[in-house]
Amino acid sequence: MIISIFLVVLAALCLVFLLRVAGGRRSTQTIALEDATSKIQLVDVNAFRNLVDPAEEEFLRDNLPKRDFSRIQRERLRAAIEYAECASRNAAFLLRVGDAARGSSDPALADAGEKLVASALRLRLYAFHAIARLYLGVLFPGTRISLISVTERYERVIRMAVVLQCFSDGRAVSAAR
Amino acid sequence: MSPQLRVLFYYLWIAPHALQVVLAAAMIRRRLQRKFLMFFLYTLFELCQFSFLIFLASSKSLLNPSYREAFAFGTAASVTLRFGIIYEIFNDLFSGYKAIKHVGERAFRWAAALLLLLGAGLASGTLTATVQTPLDALYVIDQTISIIQCGLLVCLFVLASFYGLSMKSVSFGIALGFGILECNALATAALRTHVGSKYFWDFFVMGIYHVCVLVWLFYVLIPEKPSSPPPDSQIPEHDLDAWNDELQRLIRQ
Numbered sequence: 079m080i081i082s083i084f085l086v087v088l089a090a091l092c093l094v095f096l097l098r099v100a101g102g103r104r105s106t107q108t109i110a111l112e113d114a115t116s117k118i119q120l121v122d123v124n125a126f127r128n129l130v131d132p133a134e135e136e137f138l139r140d141n142l143p144k145r146d147f148s149r150i151q152r153e154r155l156r157a158a159i160e161y162a163e164c165a166s167r168n169a170a171f172l173l174r175v176g177d178a179a180r181g182s183s184d185p186a187l188a189d190a191g192e193k194l195v196a197s198a199l200r201l202r203l204y205a206f207h208a209i210a211r212l213y214l215g216v217l218f219p220g221t222r223i224s225l226i227s228v229t230e231r232y233e234r235v236i237r238m239a240v241v242l243q244c245f246s247d248g249r250a251v252s253a254a255r
Numbered sequence: 256m257s258p259q260l261r262v263l264f265y266y267l268w269i270a271p272h273a274l275q276v277v278l279a280a281a282m283i284r285r286r287l288q289r290k291f292l293m294f295f296l297y298t299l300f301e302l303c304q305f306s307f308l309i310f311l312a313s314s315k316s317l318l319n320p321s322y323r324e325a326f327a328f329g330t331a332a333s334v335t336l337r338f339g340i341i342y343e344i345f346n347d348l349f350s351g352y353k354a355i356k357h358v359g360e361r362a363f364r365w366a367a368a369l370l371l372l373l374g375a376g377l378a379s380g381t382l383t384a385t386v387q388t389p390l391d392a393l394y395v396i397d398q399t400i401s402i403i404q405c406g407l408l409v410c411l412f413v414l415a416s417f418y419g420l421s422m423k424s425v426s427f428g429i430a431l432g433f434g435i436l437e438c439n440a441l442a443t444a445a446l447r448t449h450v451g452s453k454y455f456w457d458f459f460v461m462g463i464y465h466v467c468v469l470v471w472l473f474y475v476l477i478p479e480k481p482s483s484p485p486p487d488s489q490i491p492e493h494d495l496d497a498w499n500d501e502l503q504r505l506i507r508q
Contacts, residue, residue: 083445085377085402086441086446089438089445092405092406092408092409092437093434093435093439095409096408096434096435171419173418173419173420174419174421180351195351199355202418202419203355203418
């Protein structure tokens, strides 16, 4: 009977999850179409890089008492988690942008869209790893964490988004002429 | 069974299959039969099975051994096709994203292996505790398969939301319908040996199947909406300025 109860609870949880996804899907689409601007939040890459810089961490470790270092390091990592989550959300939005662009009849625009999609997906994956490692760092402030690859990926995605927009603008200007 | 219940029983048996005829026709009309081949075959198979079973039931009886054999064979084939459908939805979801397809495949394989272990573990516990007849054993097998299929569908939705991928309407509808069906199958297989009469669970399962067919029909009939704004108006101007500043900063470094 215990197994049966466990399975019923499991089935109910799965059903609730599926229905929530179904409900959320509609609202996500509406927001993306109607209020695209609210989706993007700029990430201060320099600040993020500073927060996860191993040299900075070493400096704090050497110059602060252990307890103070742990407290400050936790705060720094919590701030870094917010940055990484923000980068991940931006990547999800840029994924849609790239997705729409790669269906374009203009090969250059479609190619730029394809590259943006690939990079945005990788950034999502890197950000997920980064967030997991940052949480580990919050739990154990002594752990050494290097997350430079996330900032590099983020910068690459931004560059691609700007390139894509340049292609779009160029096409719009050509059409106007 | 009272006459009213008999009418309800035949309605719940016939109506979903009548709707599946409409579903198959709608798929052909929208040229979806090749893209979702497994789902189309599943729909046709369900229709063939229904026709055969209703013929057996009308000529003999629902308690006839040949009816039960045909029902068991049909269930086995249907389960196999459902695995194919899940894989088909997975392929459709990742088809446009080559960069992460291998990561998705690996995650999906791991999830399948873990679910198989979980299902086998729970089945061994149930087999020793409650199984007395071959029909009970069939329910335990059904329960194990439901755990795997339900888990795989949830895994599919988790992967889609993790990567921020948007599922196409038809894909999403098929997955949602099967998700509801599998959750119900899982709960029913676990409960039917303990509580409620056999008729109650039969009606319940048939009712849920009716709902699922309606979900599939809805998503096949509604036109596909574009999930993103058109490319020319993608990036808001003020955000673009900020990104350009960011790019200039990068160049200066």
